[in-house]
Amino acid sequence: MTADRPAALYGSDAPEDVQRTxxxxxxxxxxxxxLGKLGLPVATVYAERTGNVVGVDVDPSVVSQVNGGDSPVAREPGLDEALAEQVARGRLRATTDASEAASAAALHVVVVPTPLADGGDSDGGPDSDTDPKPDLSHLDAVTEAIGDGLDPGDAVFVECTVPPGTCAERVRPRLAAESGLNPTQFGVAACPERVSSGRALDDVRGTHPRVVxxxxxxxxRVARLVYDTLVDSEVHPVADAATAAASKVFxxxxRDVNIALANELASQTADLGIDVREAIAAANTQPYCDLHDxxxxxxxxCIPWYPHFLMDxxxxxxxxxxxxxxxxxxxPDYTAERLREALAEEGVSLDGAEVLVLGLTYRxxxxxxRATPARPLVDALNAAGAAVVATDPFVAADEREAETFAAPVVPPAxxxxxxxxxxVVVTPHREFESLDWSAFDDPVxxxxxxALDDGTPHPTYTLGRGWE
Structure with missing residues (x-):
């Protein structure tokens, strides 16, 4: 390692085992x-493996919770305990001051959102009538803060998903301009996370090969060394940052194309006269077929945004x-139309009917x-004249979030x-498993x-199966 910057990894001439130590x-x-639902698990695992991490978030309440050892991310197995341990041991702290964190760090890991704008809907989801574009303002803000504290030998890893070319064409030049350093004096790499909510800690630690x-x-080289030390899985280096970013977008x-195929097949249930879901399951017994649900x-x-990262x-x-x-x-419009037809078969008009929507989050x-299909579904039902009421354990508990939906939101109880x-079952949260369907007076x-494996005592239409 260089004498003047012993903590630096980029450009170090020390043996790699010394750098790992x-x-x-x-x-x-x-x-x-x-420090969101992806960034907080990332910070926690870095703390486990390195022992010297500061997490940065713009939300003071998130920072306060993290510094208290309390996870603001709900239902993430193992995160509460892992975070509390790392904070208690002094290996992880949080701050809202990105510039202060950048000045102290030699390794910078960026996990901020890249939503859609200029055509996206009010919550950042796509609108098919316009041309949504990736909004890199969060990345730009973090890049400027990092650049202000960047030192020779520092490395910047972009873990969040960005359009191919962003690291070399946007992040690196902005870091150089803000820091006054030559681009050859610091490292920049795309190291896209491959994390799913509900198993984030395991995924960060190494469920899948890590592309860098x-x-x-x-x-x-530095990215390979760091992630080979950080994760338990294989590290897969590719030609450049653009290729790494593209792999995550791909x-x-x-998945988006695959789900669209499954949805189109499901829409043909009546014409085909079959249970399309059963046919999909049978087709997937062939190892070269992997139709989604x-x-x-x-x-x-992720899925509804990434195609626009390429199309733009x-x-x-x-x-x-x-x-x-x-x-x-x-x-969502298709669902509203099928519901209208299902009600009509029971002699009920959707116009004026009360519709209960189960689940408002996307998963x-x-x-x-963000970009949940429940939002346009509620809008479509409202437009058809229905009186919509929704229930969701997460949204009902957040008054500000509930107000973003065009329907009253009640607790599942x-x-x-x-x-x-x-x-309408949109998102089958575990709270709905104990729902007493017999309490309803024979709705469609x-x-x-x-999601209703045991069925209901009421007329039920399942997308992809038809009437049951």
Missing amino acids: ALTDGSVPVAVYG GGADDEST EGVY PGPGVGGH RVEGETPLLSTARAVNDGM ADVAET DATSRDPDAV VFDGRD
Whole structure:
């Protein structure tokens, strides 16, 4: 390692085993920017492996909770205990001062969101009538703060998902401009997280191979060394940062296209006269087939956004990506139409009917409503004249979040006091498993997730199966 910067990894001439020791004994201070549902597990694992981490977040309440050893991320197995231990041992602290954290750190890990803008809906989700673009303002703000405290030999890892080319074309030049350093004096690499909510700690520690790619060869070397020390799984270096970033975007695009195919097949249930879900399960017994499950829409901060990261980047047409987005964005309206038909078969008009929506977050047991399909579904039902009431354990507990939906939100315990004409299962949270369906006075049930394994005593239409 260089004499003037013993904690530096980038450009070090010390043997790699010495660099690894410096990383694991706390000699390399680490700053993790963003302490959300992905960033906090990342910071916790870095603390476990390095012992010298400061986490940065713009929300003072998040910082206060973390410094108290209390996780603000709900239902993340093992995180509460792991975070409390690292904070108690003095290996992890949090701050709102990104510049102060940057000045002290030699390794900078960025885990901030890249939402959609200029055409996205009010919560950052895509709108099929416009042309959403990735909003890199959060990344830019963190980059400026890091640049203000950047020293020669520092390394910056972008773990959040960004359009290919962002690291070399945007992050590296901005760091150089802000710090006054030559780009050859510090490292920049794309090291995209491969984490799912509900298993974040395991995923960060190494459920899947970790892809890394640097803006130059030395950046790739440092990223490989760090993640080989940090994770239990294989580290997979690629040609450059753009390739690493593209690999993560491709993962999301694959799933979006796959789900669109499943949704299109599910929409043909009546014409085919079959249980499409059963046919999908049978097809997937062939090892080269991996059809996903249909549903009332695609939500979250990943799958519905990543296709736009590519479509905004390339000049040519991307008809497959565009079509998949249109299919998946159309599922809330499709669900509302199928519900209208299901009610009509029972002699009830959707116009004036009370509809209870079960689940508003985009995924079961996850407190995340970004781009949730429940939002456009509620809007479509309202537009059809229905009186919509929703229930969700996460949203009901957050008054500000509940106010973002165009329907009253009640706690799950109060749901059975309603007398709805229809119930729509959008997000099957575990709280709904004990729902007393017999308390309802014979509503039509639309199961968008095939979640009602034991059925209900009411007429039930399951997306992809039909009437049961």
